[in-house]
Amino acid sequence: MKRFHLPGQKRLAFTVALWTSATILLVITMPGAGPELRIWTAETLKDWELPLANPAYSQIPVSESFYYSLPTRVIYKTYPVYHPDHEPKGYQEWLKQQEPEIVFEPAKLKTEADWVKAGEMLFDFPIDTDGAIISAEEVTSREFYTYTDMPLTPEGIMPYARWVVPEKGKVLLGNLSCGMCHTRVQPDGTVLKGAQGNFPGDKAFAYAIRNAPEKSVREITTILFGSPWAEGDPHSALTAKSRADILAAYEAVPSGAFGRQGTSILFPPQIPDLIGVKDHKFLDKGGLGRHRNIEDMMRYIAMNQSLDFLNTYGDFHPLGLTKDQLNQKKPIEFSGTLDRHSDEQLLAISRFVYSLQPPANPNRPNALTERGKTLFAQEGCVTCHTPPLFTNNMLTPADGFVIPEEHYKKYDIFDISVGTDPSYTLKTRRGTGYYKVPSLRGLWYRSPYFHDASLARLDDVLDPARLKAEYVPTAFVGAGIKNRAVPGHEFGLELNQSDKQALIAYLMTL
Ligand code: HEC
Ligand code: HEC
Known part of the structure; x- marks a missing residue:
């Protein structure tokens, strides 16, 4: 019988929701980095993100003290996942014999090349081993690969997930590395790191939760996409439907797009190409995150690798946390899954992302x-x-968005709507009213x-x-x-x- 995983970026969120109903104590751990690398401060967060299309519901991130009280991630050596027909003989037994190895040690990083190499490893390091999207059960099942039409490398490797060994004998399937969504396998098997990814993620998720209770499917969908203030409240309309209908909405998202938390499976964003992102001034389709320097990139990564689940949007909180809990007046207990990257880890990932180069283009001018x-x-x-x-x-306004006067001074705006579908940017937790x-x-x-x-x-x-x-x-x-x-x-x-x-x-x- 399938063990039920509450998945997604997903299970983490739900786990937090459960903790909050328990009684609890806030464990303050030491901050992860020196002052020169403190990316999460009231001052720096103030104007880093754009307001939402309806500014009354603009995101309010957790405070500096809350952020730095989260434990930082320990980075272990990870191992490739093979399609069952391609796994070397005795591979699982061999994995069980491996000692855990901590592989990120910032003190040892001297040159830019060292940082980039460490960043690449972090890019492929899964931040979840609780079956957030898929679990060991899926990746060892032939049916899963057929069902999702999963791209593989010529060696039969499924490059979107990795095995993690946090203890000898404990081999866990890891999800939610950057590489899960930001890796592209070309038809000829070439792997392009950072290019528009083609992991069929929402389909894989739908498969993983196909037997989950209806109530859980509804809850997780609200945690991921709920935006009750949006006109017509499309996500509440979705979660009022049957389990089969909700799963169908996940299945409908093609590879190359992904219903990242705070976006939508009804209007899913295309997965961006990270090759060249170093030069782009706005992050996300609606330009929610400004990108003025490498610290903005670090904040973006921190926010998107789960912190945005803790944001407050007007009177809505994705996890149902109260202001007292978020102000640390009423305690929350953190389990191992609610954590963050250290500032050095964020720096390494960002340096790797900045170093990405496109593959050689075979199409020559003629x-x-x-x-x-x-x-x-x-x-x-x-x-x-x-x-x-x-x-x-620049940012272009979507149809139906009236640009507030002060935006002209603050942001680079090209004041013409190109008239594409405005739903993502008007109706989601990442929607600013613009498309970049x-x-x-x-x-x-x-x-x-x-x-x-x-x-x-x-x-x-x-x-x-x-x-x-x-x-x-x-x-x-x-x-x-x-x-x-x-x-x-x-x-x-x-x-x-x-x-x-x-x-x-x-x-x-x-
Ligand atoms: C579960 C899938 C997923 C994971 C994991 C993920 N991303 Fe993304 N990423 C996306 C999607 C989807 C978007 C587009 C979001 C939007 O436009 O609303 C995105 C957007 C971005 C952007 C903005 C780029 C642009 O041009 O708008 C950056 C930068 C980025 N991701 C970097 C990372 C890094 C670095 C990691 C790992 C630390 C990571 N992502 C992990 C799916 C993912
Ligand atoms: C007024 C500004 C503007 C002009 C002029 C313009 N574009 Fe665009 N283009 C955009 C915007 C904004 C988007 C994103 C629209 C969206 O996805 O909602 C876009 C998207 C695209 C895309 C899709 C890119 C992707 O990665 O998905 C292509 C291709 C493109 N434009 C080509 C062109 C070509 C070719 C022309 C001239 C014939 C052109 N554009 C003229 C603003 C413009």
């Missing part, structure tokens, strides 16, 4: 791409997708496209048929939906077929 380049300028694409970054690094202008670098090695991953190919982006209600989106469609328009971003739609080919050929060289 007469056709040169013609495409001219069209790219003529059609005005350059205004927003400005070389060399192929983004002007994405970079077009690396389009050739990744997809699907648009903030909601609706379109599989560049031809689809330039296909006017997508504006009609009878269109069938080629990537994310949505549960129970047969056809719908993919509106907005009408640039280049009126070009003739030959010009479109030239434009696409050019885009594939970026």
Whole structure:
């Protein structure tokens, strides 16, 4: 019988919810880093994130003292997970013989290269071993791989999860490394770290919780996506449905997109390409996190590797924590799963992310791409997708969002709505009312496209048929939906077929 895991970014959240109903004591541990590396302070958090589209519900993060009272993560050596048909003989027995090895020791890091190497290891280090998304049961089952159409490397490795050995004889399946969502396996088996990931994560999650009680499925879905203040409250409408309907919503998210906590499985964000993110001024589709320096990147990582579950949104708290608990006036007991990266660990990961380089592009410039380049300028694409970054690094307002006057002074705003679906940015806990202008670098090695991953190919982006209600989106469609328009971003739609080919050929060289 399947042991029930409350999963997701997911089980952690639920565990916290349970703790809070118990009585308890707040254990203050020592801060993890020296003052020069203190990324979570009232001052630095003040204007780091944008307000939400409805500012009355803007996120309020936990305080500095709360943050630094969380224990820091211990980083153990990890091992690859193989498809059952490819696992070397005796591998599990061998893993049981391994001694635990602590592999992150900041005192030993001297050069930039040392930090990047340590950061890469941390990038692949799972922060959860409680079956947050999938468990040992899934990765040892052939059915799971078939069901999810799981990409594998030529060696038969499933590169999105790792085995962790925290004690000799204890071999745990680890989830939620950066690499779980930010690794791409190409059709030829090449592994691209940091590129738009293609772990079929929500499908895998749906499989893992297929036998979970209905009540738990509802609760976890609210913890992950609840945004009761949003117009029409789509997530409460979802959780009022049957278990089968909720699971169908997870299943509907294609690889290349992921319902990260605070976003949605109804309007899931495309997984961003982290190669080149060093130069981007806003993080997340709506630009929620500003990115002015490496410390902002560290804050973003800390926040997204679970701290945002502790944010308060107006009168809503994802885990149901009270103000007294968050102010440490009423205690909460932390179990081992509620923890954080140390500031040095965050620095190492960020340095690795900054070091990411694109793979060599096989699409070389030629007469056709040169013609495409001219069209790219003529059609005005350059205004927003400005070389060399192929983004002007600005925010565009979504339809239905009225830009508050003070935003013009604070943020880089290009005041034209491109008219794409506004749901993610108006109705989720990460929605700011804007969509940032994405970079077009690396389009050739990744997809699907648009903030909601609706379109599989560049031809689809330039296909006017997508504006009609009878269109069938080629990537994310949505549960129970047969056809719908993919509106907005009408640039280049009126070009003739030959010009479109030239434009696409050019885009594939970026
Ligand atoms: C469970 C999947 C998952 C995990 C684990 C994960 N990410 Fe992400 N990440 C996403 C998704 C999905 C987004 C897009 C979120 C959005 O736009 O709302 C994202 C966004 C980002 C962004 C913003 C980039 C941009 O251009 O907007 C950065 C940076 C990032 N992740 C880095 C990391 C790092 C580093 C780790 C590990 C410490 C990590 N992520 C772990 C899924 C994940
Ligand atoms: C007014 C600014 C603007 C102009 C002009 C513009 N774009 Fe965009 N582009 C955007 C924004 C904003 C998005 C993100 C929209 C979304 O996903 O909701 C985007 C997304 C894209 C994407 C999808 C990228 C991805 O990773 O998903 C492609 C491809 C693209 N644009 C190509 C073009 C081309 C080609 C032109 C010219 C024919 C063009 N754009 C003109 C603002 C613009």
